[in-house]
Amino acid sequence: MASVSITTATLTSSHPLAASELAHACGAEVEWVVQLVQVGIIESRTPAERPDDWRFHGGDLQSALEARRLERDFGIGLDAAALVLDLEHEVRRLKALLRAQGLGREI
């Protein structure tokens, strides 16, 4: 069993993902990424008109994968998925806030 050392990069501003790479990571097409941007589930971290010039970070990959799961699990459209994701993020933010106040143990 050989051990291989390989190059790693964290998906941040210095190593962002292009729209085609984000699509590939989700097993989808670039058109689907364009739809995600249109409904506001993800946004390009560099202001650009053309999808070819868009760049995304790790948080966008996470949101895109979650949207993919919602589509699959419940057969919902991307507009509804955007709303569910917003609510999910709000629940997580509020739970984190409660934990930060030392109130979250019973949640």
Place this chain on the structure above:
Amino acid sequence: MDFKDYYKTLGLERGASEDEVRKAYRKLARKYHPDVSKEPDAEQRMRDVNEANDVLRDKEKRAAYDQLADHVARGGNPDGSFQPPPNWDEGFEFHRGPNQGPADHADFSEFFSSMFGAAERRGAERRNYRARGEDHHAAIEIALEDALNGAEREISLRSQEIDAQGRPEWKTRTLSVKIPPGVHPGQFIRLAGQGMPGHGGEAPGDLYLEVRIAPHKLYRVEDRDLYMTLPITPTEGALGAQVKVPTPGGGVVEVTVPRNARNGLKLRLKERGLPGKPPGHLYLLLEIALPPADTDAARAAYEQLAKAAPFDPRRHLGV
């Protein structure tokens, strides 16, 4: 390898209709959704339910699976372990459903990967197209110290590859992964070329590792911020104090507890959280701990305090 009873997972009978499968799945997917579920094993149950649904809602996979289930019902292997009969999937061709990507199967069981994962890939090869390999998804759990300072970690990945005879075989690869300092939960580390092999001579896919941080005995991680409970005595809380606090980097800092500090007060140590742009903060949550009244002197001191500082914390109750 254990045989998985997908009907049982979804609470269904063998002859369930497509509509019944869909309804049972959606009900359970809501029940075990990690953001709403109160079940302790919600994450594992969600994975099982997803896997069962993936097979039972797909006509081809379900038909092949039913055939396998019959084989198991007829006795299977004498030692109780499960081995698929040769050419069990002959005549079936598996595809991933629409809206499904490589991440959707990342957490599925060895049973699923052996049965359907390899068959899906064989199907893709039979269709003889050229395409870059799929990206692979996995999670990596690291210690907080590794997230702070960066580290090099070895990870072992088991995956199925197709041998020269077209048979699936398990391969274990060990990769040495550099964890950059300042990674935080939910970030992804991308390993170029470490995903699934490409088809028709195309490049392999990439591997994405989602970063998780293991629970730490002192600190809790929220994004880039760290939280720690700091116990103080009533005296320190009332009069104010300088107390020593360990920082996640291994140092010690002296922190000023303000006078009349209440329980739950949050003190912020600026930029002492996870490094980054901007760096996170370290928050200390004050927790007032009572000295035990287990000696005559301590009891007398409490009584003296009650006399010197009369205080009714229940006044607002009005009784």
